[in-house]
Amino acid sequence: MDDQTDQTRKPRADAVRNRERVLEAAKLVFNAGGSEASLEAVAKRAGVGIGTLYRHFPTREALFEAVYRREVEQLSELAEQLKNAKDPVEALRRWLRSGVEFVATKKGMMAALALAVQSGSELHAFSFERLTKAIGSLLDRAVAAGEMRADINPEDLLRAFFGMCYVHDQPGWQATALRLLDVFVDGLRVQAAMKARPRAIAKPGKKVAKQKR
Amino acid sequence: MDDQTDQTRKPRADAVRNRERVLEAAKLVFNAGGSEASLEAVAKRAGVGIGTLYRHFPTREALFEAVYRREVEQLSELAEQLKNAKDPVEALRRWLRSGVEFVATKKGMMAALALAVQSGSELHAFSFERLTKAIGSLLDRAVAAGEMRADINPEDLLRAFFGMCYVHDQPGWQATALRLLDVFVDGLRVQAAMKARPRAIAKPGKKVAKQKR
DNA sequence: TGTTAAGCGGAGGCCGCCTCCGTATCTTCG
DNA sequence: CGAAGATACGGAGGCGGCCTCCGCTTAACA
Numbered sequence: 001m002d003d004q005t006d007q008t009r010k011p012r013a014d015a016v017r018n019r020e021r022v023l024e025a026a027k028l029v030f031n032a033g034g035s036e037a038s039l040e041a042v043a044k045r046a047g048v049g050i051g052t053l054y055r056h057f058p059t060r061e062a063l064f065e066a067v068y069r070r071e072v073e074q075l076s077e078l079a080e081q082l083k084n085a086k087d088p089v090e091a092l093r094r095w096l097r098s099g100v101e102f103v104a105t106k107k108g109m110m111a112a113l114a115l116a117v118q119s120g121s122e123l124h125a126f127s128f129e130r131l132t133k134a135i136g137s138l139l140d141r142a143v144a145a146g147e148m149r150a151d152i153n154p155e156d157l158l159r160a161f162f163g164m165c166y167v168h169d170q171p172g173w174q175a176t177a178l179r180l181l182d183v184f185v186d187g188l189r190v191q192a193a194m195k196a197r198p199r200a201i202a203k204p205g206k207k208v209a210k211q212k213r
Numbered sequence: 214m215d216d217q218t219d220q221t222r223k224p225r226a227d228a229v230r231n232r233e234r235v236l237e238a239a240k241l242v243f244n245a246g247g248s249e250a251s252l253e254a255v256a257k258r259a260g261v262g263i264g265t266l267y268r269h270f271p272t273r274e275a276l277f278e279a280v281y282r283r284e285v286e287q288l289s290e291l292a293e294q295l296k297n298a299k300d301p302v303e304a305l306r307r308w309l310r311s312g313v314e315f316v317a318t319k320k321g322m323m324a325a326l327a328l329a330v331q332s333g334s335e336l337h338a339f340s341f342e343r344l345t346k347a348i349g350s351l352l353d354r355a356v357a358a359g360e361m362r363a364d365i366n367p368e369d370l371l372r373a374f375f376g377m378c379y380v381h382d383q384p385g386w387q388a389t390a391l392r393l394l395d396v397f398v399d400g401l402r403v404q405a406a407m408k409a410r411p412r413a414i415a416k417p418g419k420k421v422a423k424q425k426r
Numbered sequence: 427t428g429t430t431a432a433g434c435g436g437a438g439g440c441c442g443c444c445t446c447c448g449t450a451t452c453t454t455c456g
Numbered sequence: 457c458g459a460a461g462a463t464a465c466g467g468a469g470g471c472g473g474c475c476t477c478c479g480c481t482t483a484a485c486a
Contacts, residue, residue: 012483015433038473049435054475117380152396160393163376167330180373180397183365187400225452228464251442262466267444 019056021046026067030108034169039063061115065126068112071102072127079134088142089189095138096161096181100174103165110168117162131158148188160184232269234259239280243321247382252276274328278339281325284315285340292347301355302402308351309374309394313387316378323381330375344371361401373397 025046029037039060043053057063078098085091103109116127136154143150164180167173238259242250252273256266270276291311298304316322329340349367356363377393380386 009432009484012432014483018434039475040473043435050474051435051476051478052433055433058475060474118383149396152392156389156393159380159389160377160396163379163393164373166376166379167372170331176369176372179365180369180376183362183373183400184393184397185400187396187398191404222453222462225463227452231465252444253442256466263443264445264447264466265464268464271444273443 015056018046018048018052022048022053022056022063023066026063027108030064030067030111031106033107035064035108035111035114064108064112064115068106068109069126071106071109072112072116072130075099075102076130076134079138083137083141088138088145089147089185092135092138092142092148092188093182093185095134096185097178099161100165100177100181103168103177104174107168110162110165113162113165117159128158135161142188147190149190152188228269231259231261231265235261235266235269235276236279239276240321243277243280243324244319246320248277248321248324248327277321277325277328281319281322282339284319284322285325285329285343288312288315289343289347292351296350296354301351301358302360302398305348305351305355305361305401306395306398308347309398310391312374313378313390313394316381316390317387320381323375323378326375326378330372341371348374355401360403362403365401 022042026042029042029045033041039053040050042063043050046053053063057066075095075098079095082091082095085094103113112127113131116131132154135157139148139152139154139157142148161181164177164184165173167176170176235255239255242255242258246254252266253263255276256263259266266276270279288308288311292308295304295308298307316326325340326344329344345367348370352361352365352367352370355361374394377390377397378386380389383389
């Protein structure tokens, strides 16, 4: 009555219910069994036929995206909050660390991030845009404050973050990821870059111009 | 006559030949089609049965390792050479950049590296040890010269490297990887870390102690 | 309650992984 | 050289996952 702009039928109750069931099952299965769990297993767990699963989520990726949408949104909102922090570099660091925790908690999260990062899959739009924007806002502030080098774009950072978390099923991966991210953030500071290679920073327009952004 | 310590039979000629054929075919197929090409395709290209392939290389990983052994060795030797360079930090940077080129040239190289990095697969020994040692030697020199922070171990660096290259089939990945690696190396410098978070460096024994190394 | 279209589900085709074993081929030794 | 025995070959076949397709079911609407 309220959100039906067209004179379309009301969606069938069983369809809605099944969609929800599949999502729930997928969440359980992915978080437990990692990202390459079989979709048949998800369907079985949801108590629906494999055909139903595929109708609601035509691709594996679509299912991932749906399952981890909420998490991506949370990360995005966290960035929003951190924008008000005093130290912009520290804010970015904090966000990245939170990202590590997210990955640690939800085993399937990496698959969702992979989706966002790899951009091959046509409809990676949602997560990519959300996360890129989140990072971008933190990055911009740090750059504007003159605390960070300007030749790294949000996509780069997202990819680096993903890369550092890549080994997320190694024993000590979490500590490793945090250490690596610290190093990376340190490297992002303007002072670091200037000390290391003064010329690289001196003419910032040159190297950057060649990228797509 | 020379390399047979036991009184074992001479290996059969056809076996040797087939092994070589499979390796050759695998190289072609992996470099072209990426890392998840079907092993049946490799067998067909080599003109051998699938059974033969599996006898020589019981797992997909074993085949990867065999195919990219030479490349890993080259990278390792490059590190050896770079040890004589003047600036140890620059030497490390150079090595990492060379790594990117390797990945760019041989498409299947990433799979071999994944194998080395992930340590799950029992026999990842060779590549892992080789690359870890290579990085370690470069790292140690830089640390000894007081130019780099001491709380990053070779495994960490290898993983970071791998992570930065992860998106190796994106359009502009190479430039991205190089940029990210630059940032990372800058972050490794002692000055960067001290400027950023003086206390983290002041007592180096604390945080590091908890790792396995 | 009847009509109708949206939705269900699983059989089945395809493909890749991997094993197993009957057959072919090579090495060795007399 | 020829026979015997060891070694390797190769592909059929079982398994399991991916995905599609279509006859049947069932909810929505009048």
